Amino acid sequence: MTKKRAYRSKVRILADMMRAIQIEGEEGAGPTKILYSANLSHDRLIQYIEELVEKELIEDIGTESSTKVYVLTEKGREFLREFAKVERFSEAFGIDV
Amino acid sequence: MMQEPLLTLIRFDLILESISGVIALMISHQANTAYRLTEQKRLSDLSTGFLVLSASMFGRVIGSLYFFVIAAGGSIPDADMMQNVVSMAYGFLKIMAFVLFAVSTRRGGGGQMPSEAAFMALPFLIDPNLELIAILVLLIVVMQALMNYAAIRTRFALYVLAGFLFLLLSLIFGIFATMNISAYGVSQAFQFLGLMSFLVMLLKSGREQ
Numbered sequence: 001m002t003k004k005r006a007y008r009s010k011v012r013i014l015a016d017m018m019r020a021i022q023i024e025g026e027e028g029a030g031p032t033k034i035l036y037s038a039n040l041s042h043d044r045l046i047q048y049i050e051e052l053v054e055k056e057l058i059e060d061i062g063t064e065s066s067t068k069v070y071v072l073t074e075k076g077r078e079f080l081r082e083f084a085k086v087e088r089f090s091e092a093f094g095i096d097v
Numbered sequence: 098m099m100q101e102p103l104l105t106l107i108r109f110d111l112i113l114e115s116i117s118g119v120i121a122l123m124i125s126h127q128a129n130t131a132y133r134l135t136e137q138k139r140l141s142d143l144s145t146g147f148l149v150l151s152a153s154m155f156g157r158v159i160g161s162l163y164f165f166v167i168a169a170g171g172s173i174p175d176a177d178m179m180q181n182v183v184s185m186a187y188g189f190l191k192i193m194a195f196v197l198f199a200v201s202t203r204r205g206g207g208g209q210m211p212s213e214a215a216f217m218a219l220p221f222l223i224d225p226n227l228e229l230i231a232i233l234v235l236l237i238v239v240m241q242a243l244m245n246y247a248a249i250r251t252r253f254a255l256y257v258l259a260g261f262l263f264l265l266l267s268l269i270f271g272i273f274a275t276m277n278i279s280a281y282g283v284s285q286a287f288q289f290l291g292l293m294s295f296l297v298m299l300l301k302s303g304r305e306q
Binding site: 011082086089091 | 127128130131134135136137139140143201202203204241242244245248249251253254256257298299302303305
């Protein structure tokens with residue numbers, strides 16, 4: 001029997017992507033790593049990465065134009081800390097975010 | 098003249114009520130912050146619920162203080178009616194808050210829920226025993242909190258369960274308050290404990306890394 005997949009909000013998807021990047025630390029994470037960790041389609045991945053870069057939550061540290069490597073910015077780390085608080089608070093009341 | 102021990106109890110009660118009102122406001126603020134970040138509608142309902150609860154508490158404090166100021170001045174025009182208005186408003190607002198808690202903490206996202214407007218009108222449509230209605234609504238909230246705790250088993254969910262449970266006990270003891278003054282004190286103490294549980298949850302969930 002397969003478990004019904006819970007609906008993920010956009011902010012949850014963005015947080016999952018950022019966590020996947022955070023796990024890789026200073027070395028950063030490439031698009032494939034983020035794609036598998038956050039369980040996304042390729043089109044969605046590109047769309048959300050653009051959004052995260054635009055909001056200065058992640059940055060590309062790849063040395064070549066063809067190689068994309070992303071790390072969290074300070075703003076991104078602050079966002080994840082805030083999201084973790086919100087997550088704990090919401091779950092305590094039985095509210096999924 | 099009012100007896101001194103009774104006055105002391107009322108003063109103490111108003112202090113507890115004020116602190117509880119501030120805590121409810123803090124929870125409302127955090128729920129609103131969470132709503133702005135996630136756009137999860139249920140967090141907005143939760144925020145409104147705690148805001149209404151806070152308003153009911155401050156309303157009761159202000160109403161009581163106003164009553165005592167007038168009493169101290171020696172002229173109380175229709176004191177019984179004034180007391181009734183404050184008590185009724187307090188009861189209505191509390192039920193609205195509990196209904197919003199029931200809506201926001203319900204498990205699962207699906208299913209048809211009555212509109213909020215209908216929920217808000219509930220206390221006005223159902224008459225007359227507000228305490229009993231409040232107990233029934235809060236019982237639902239406690240059961241939902243219990244189910245949530247059973248599902249995720251975090252200490253934050255336990256604090257929320259304890260908070261709602263204490264509020265329920267407060268209401269139950271509140272029924273006996275008219276017959277026994279100590280029941281009134283116990284009721285207010287349980288309400289304060291309930292809000293303190295929420296405060297502990299708020300602080301601990303904010304600190305943990």
